[in-house]
Amino acid sequence: MIHTFKMYIPLNYLEVQDIQQRLGIKYSELNSYFEDYYKGINAVLMSRGKGEWHLSMVVDVIQLLGTPDIKEGMYGRFEYKIKLMLMDIFGHSLSYKNHVLTRIDxxxxxxxxxxxxxxxxxxxxxxxxxxxxxxxxxxxxxxxxxxxxxxxxxxxxxxxxxxxxxxxxxxxxxxxxxxxxxxxxxxxxxxxxQVGNNRLYYLEKEKGVPRKLSEYFKHQExxxxxxxxxxxIYYTDTFYKLDEARKIITKSPLKPQNKQKLIDFLKKVSSYDLDTPLKSMTKATQKKRIATLQILQINPITIPKNYKNAPSILENPLKTCPIA
Structure with missing residues (x-):
């Protein structure tokens, strides 16, 4: 599910001064001060000019939670760990509610x-x-x-x-x-x-989705x-060598002329890439060919005939994705 995210918490210069005094460090030493205590968190104090500052945090959720199997129900555990660090930085964790998500992977x-x-x-x-x-x-x-x-x-x-x-x-x-x-x-x-800040900002302004971790930690996102x-982009259908794909197409209930169109399409794709047929057909026709192949569960990209050690049939790993 989630791997890494980036967020910031807006601060003012007085808060930065307080952090330096409380911890006895320069603002530039914040990350090295905590790096041995909070695995997976990179925290940096950054000046934005005119007295405005950010506490910028890049978090590897897998390292932080100690497991690659991240699920939506772990959000409470995750938030607790982030707030622990904020307690050490500020003396409280109230600032967590002000965080702004700028990237999530x-x-x-x-x-x-x-x-x-x-x-x-x-x-x-x-x-x-x-x-x-x-x-x-x-x-x-x-x-x-x-x-x-x-x-x-x-x-x-x-x-x-x-x-x-x-x-x-x-x-x-x-x-x-x-x-x-x-x-x-x-x-x-x-x-x-990797969902960047421009996308997150758009979803907040146009769709009303707050740039908060609690929203993007959801499995639905x-x-x-x-x-x-x-x-x-990458499809979920099985990869075949052209001869194997031809067998499936030939046995399908499609009309003979449509079968040949599909085979010709696959030949053109195999010569370079998925967009090669656009030299001689419209985008709409290309989409139609791909849609028909998907009904037959044939990936439009065929396995090259002379590829070393290549099987004739190869399952697409995306086929096992729970949402495919």
């Missing part, structure tokens, strides 16, 4: 023990649509020094100014950042939605964001 982890299959899944997800709801697909980055394009080996993302949807191999990401993965991160493919930003 929802996650769904699936164990795929076969390393070749994990890599194949990432390579298949890379072939999804180049854009979705103002989110642009990114399969790499430009090296700032060499200006060369570097392809992501174990991840793919769709990103906008408000939301990022991504799929990645968790253990490999951990090692790339210089740490060994935790036991629950081994052999995992993670599907993640996890469902809402996966239904909006994961399933429409």
């Amino acid at each position: 929802y996650r769904y982890d699936v164990v795929v023990q076969n390393k070749d299959e994990r890599q194949l899944l990432i390579d298949l997800y890379k072939k999804m649509a180049r854009s979705y709801c103002r989110q642009t697909k990114r399969t790499g980055y430009q090296n700032k020094k060499t200006k060369e394009y570097v392809t992501y080996g174990t991840s793919v993302e769709h990103k906008s100014n408000s939301v990022k949807s991504l799929v990645y191999m968790k253990a490999e990401e951990c090692r790339a950042k210089g740490r060994e993965p935790a036991p629950y991160e081994n052999d995992v493919i993670r599907f993640e939605v 996890f469902l809402n964001h996966f239904e909006l930003y994961i399933f429409p």
Whole structure:
């Protein structure tokens, strides 16, 4: 469900002075002062100018609660731990009610023990649509020094100014950042939605959803964001090699001409990515083809014929998601 979130509590300079005096530290030393006591919390005092300050907090909920199995019913336990830290900082926890959520990351982890299959899944997800709801697909980055394009080996993302949807191999990401993965991160493919401040602000102003942790800790919000930003991009249907997909289509009750249209569509997609057929068809026709494939439970991305060690059929990990 939830992985990480970021929030702030508005302060004034007198409150910052009081914190420094109470704890006997400089404001810049706050995080190092508490880092051994509150695992998973990074807290920083930041000046906003004109006497306005923020207590900014980035919280790894898994580390804080000591379990990767985060559920809505744990909110009370979570709030208690945050308030304990606020008590140590301010001498009270009343300021918690003033917190403003600025980012929250929802996650769904699936164990795929076969390393070749994990890599194949990432390579298949890379072939999804180049854009979705103002989110642009990114399969790499430009090296700032060499200006060369570097392809992501174990991840793919769709990103906008408000939301990022991504799929990645968790253990490999951990090692790339210089740490060994935790036991629950081994052999995992993670599907993640990072909900940014622009999105949270929009939902507050337009939909009346307060930017409070109590609102976004709800399981329904996890469902809402996966239904909006994961399933429409990466789909939940089974991956097939083209020959296997052709067998299913041939046995279906579709009219012969519609069967051929689907097969031709899959061939075009297999040549590069999901948007390749748009060179010769409209977006509406593309959506119609995908919808028909979904009825047959065929993922529009086929497994490449010559992919090393690839099976003919591969279940999509998203198929096991409770809300799929």
